[in-house]
Amino acid sequence: MGDPAVPALTVAAVARRLGVAPATLRTWDRRYQLGPSGHTAGAHRRYTPEDLDRLTLMRRLVLEGVAPADAARLAHEQARTAAEAADAEVEPPDPEPLLASVTTLTTGAQEAPEAGARPGPAGGGRVLALPHGSAASRGLARAAMSLDPHACSSIVQRALSEHGVIATWDELVVPVLRGVGERWAETGEGIEVEHLLSEVLLGALRLHVPEVASPVNGRPVLLACTEEDQHSLPLHALAAALAERRCSSRVLGARVPARALADAVRRTGPAVVFVWAQTAQTADPAMLRALPLQRPGALVVSGGPGWAGVRHEARVEHASSLGDAVRVVIGAVTAARG
Structure with a gap:
């Protein structure tokens, strides 16, 4: 339930609080009866704290991918549960059981837009096309x-x-x-x-994934971007996927100079060196060739769309996806232990 001390709010004020367009609030009112329930002198309708609670939940569920009709149903159910608890003078139940079906709901079909309505997300804001x-x-x-x-x-x-x-x-x-x-x-x-x-x-x-306490790999796995590539997020995704499998790694990050990567290889004696390139402009085969040869040797793995079409030397293996990279790295560290 909302705080009774909070004053009733206009459509514009609620829209600003939720980060949606006023037109979205009017649509939710018309379609799902999630409109203002308060009144002021002159018959102006205002949103009460309880209305704001319902709309806040509606907004959060829609952002999580729940169809608007299902989100509205859950918002109404939550409001009824809270009202019944207040009438009985007991604490309202934990909302988690009510929201337990959100994950299932997000796999359902999205509601068709109202006839004549402009396409756009139910939560307001700009549209990002994701056709598939x-x-x-x-x-x-x-x-x-x-x-x-x-x-x-x-x-x-x-x-x-x-x-x-x-x-x-x-x-x-x-x-x-x-x-x-x-x-x-x-x-x-x-x-x-x-x-x-x-x-x-x-x-x-x-x-x-917390830090790996007892890693399966005795020798480190180095993860780095090429010298001109600043897209380090895939390195962190790979590090987390490896950590799920108890394989520790060291993320060197974006724009790693060729000399710095070579020095890191000499100092750590890694089992695997993974090098990411997002674009063809940042993919530099010479950087891979410059990596020092050591005993025991390190498997060099290239990852990222920038390497597409690049012919590598024999010691370099290309990983075409995150899952492929995990498979190659785990295989290499397992072989190194054997």
């Missing part, structure tokens, strides 16, 4: 375009917990990052979305 995206990835896209880190983090952490790093990366994260990249290429807009989403993903990946 899942309901969960569309929810993450809406949250990212709304610059809502809390909703983004909630969606990603839930996916990591339920499905693991590889599935979350391939099925949830990559479609959204690709959509953001395509939008930037077409319009020059969206860099702030990519930056916010990257920060959220880094935090979620670090929370998901």
Whole structure:
């Protein structure tokens, strides 16, 4: 329930609080009866604290990929449960059981738009085209375009917990990052979305897998970007996926100079050196050739779309996906132990 001391709010004030367009609130009122229930002198309708509670839940569920009709039903059920608890003078129940079906709901079909309505996300804001995206990835896209880190983090952490790093990366994260990249290429807009989403993903990946206490690999795994590549997020995804399998790694990050990477190889004697290149312009085969030969030798693995079409020397293996990279690295460290 809301705080009775909070004054009733106008449509514009609630829209600002929730980060949606006033038109979205009017649509939710018309379709789902989630409108203002308060009245002031002159018959002006105002949103009460209880109305704001319902709309806040509605907004969060929609951002998580729940169909608007289902989100509205859950919001009404939560409000009724809270009201019944208040009438009985008992504490309202934990909302988690009510929200336990959210993950299932996000796999359902999205509601068709109202006839004559302009296409757009139910939560308001700009649209990110994901023609083949899942309901969960569309929810993450809406949250990212709304610059809502809390909703983004909630969606990603839930996916990591339920499905693991590889599935979350391939099925949830990559479609959204690709959509953001395509939008930037077409319009020059969206860099702030990519930056916010990257920060959220880094935090979620670090929370998901703690430091590996007893790693399966005796020799380290080094993860680095090429000298001109600044896309280090895939390195952190790989590190988290390896950590799920008790394989520790050392992320050297973006734009690692060739000399620095070679020095790191000499100092650590790694089992695997993974080098990421996002674009053909940043893929530098000479950087891989310059890595020192040692005994026991290190497997060099290239990853990222930048390496497509590049012919590598015999000691270099290319990983075409996150799952492929995990398979290659785990195979190499297992062989090294044997």
